[in-house]
Amino acid sequence: MTAEARPAAPPLTERQEARRRSILQAGAQLAGRGGFEAVQMREVADAAGVALGTLYRYFPSKVHLLVALMQDQLQHLHASLRRRPTAGDDAAERVAATLMLAFRALQREPHLADAMVRALTFADRGVSPEVDAVSRLTTAIVLDAMGVEDPTQEQLSVVRVIEHTWHSALITWLSGRESIAQVKGDIETVCGLIDLPADTRR
């Protein structure tokens, strides 16, 4: 039973912040080689110059670590998109273009993508808060691309479906069962939901 409490993150000292970053970087490096399986906790600890127990104090499991990595990347992406939003005539186009941008970034480091995405979908209830943070970030990115401030329930459902498609299409691509072109097609297809008149719903 891995029941646990998250009693409001204690503020980290500088050295601790540095350790955390060092661990994340070590994780990213190992993930960048062999993907999910290549991220071995002992090696991460070694590469980060930290004891195994310390690694586990910062990230209570391998999945936590990799989800944190994804959160990191998404924050960078989000910031970068805020600075220079994707262009496009309508919302659907902009969202599709934004996701394809992210997809191209993942293609540059397929192993890293493997580690992060597999961790994300494999995560169990014990990682829910962290996965939720990732999900909120993704939602924010998509809503930004849509140009929506105050989404309706319908819009939120559409965004959820887009995120579902996004994650699952990545998984399918990573396991070699779907081509890059197909993923692109899926993204464009699902984005067709965005400007859909609401009479098909409910």
Add this chain to the structure above:
Amino acid sequence: MTAEARPAAPPLTERQEARRRSILQAGAQLAGRGGFEAVQMREVADAAGVALGTLYRYFPSKVHLLVALMQDQLQHLHASLRRRPTAGDDAAERVAATLMLAFRALQREPHLADAMVRALTFADRGVSPEVDAVSRLTTAIVLDAMGVEDPTQEQLSVVRVIEHTWHSALITWLSGRESIAQVKGDIETVCGLIDLPADTRR
């Protein structure tokens, strides 16, 4: 392009068929309790009355076993749906109703669902052929519900998106981040793609 070595399944003898079923049943039983984590290979072997090595001869990994389980269940569902197809006025309604039927079945055994779905999305390239079989089955079920014999490329893409949403929504529900009602909404939303005029595409 699923390159791999599957030298045409050797025909199983009766005893072997029985062993296989026994293993699957043991797996289902254990999964029915604690989900993915509760399916421990030693326990499966014990419960199935088979040596560990034999279990691994039949299913080369835990994920293989659980994916085979899902394939089993889907075959039953498919057969049952062939006998009595889901009613509904248009394709979108029928597909949504069919998926909700399956969803309700999964809700009756959430732990089993957890084991099967997590295995499915966690599967790596080594399990691709098996996962692909599951995917083909799901596609067949959805196409049946749509009433389509010879799908176009567009329709196939829509079906893929529906499957993506289906899997990912299940994952999200299983990890407690999305409610049953939300999953229902997501399914209905994505099914809105089915009767969409093709001018939003490409």
Add this chain to the structure above:
DNA sequence: AACGAGTCTGAAACTTGTTCTAGATTAGCG
């Protein structure tokens, strides 16, 4: 500067998926 709480280290231990091995059993076949 000394103290005490919390943190970090190094190493061992434990768990569960997976592999390996030597010997028994079974199946198909002449």
Add this chain to the structure above:
DNA sequence: CGCTAATCTAGAACAAGTTTCAGACTCGTT
């Protein structure tokens, strides 16, 4: 029936995620 190859069994062994523990260290406080 007797042979041979394949299969099965019991059990040890290995790999990697996770836990645990005793002792060293750090930081904020006094």
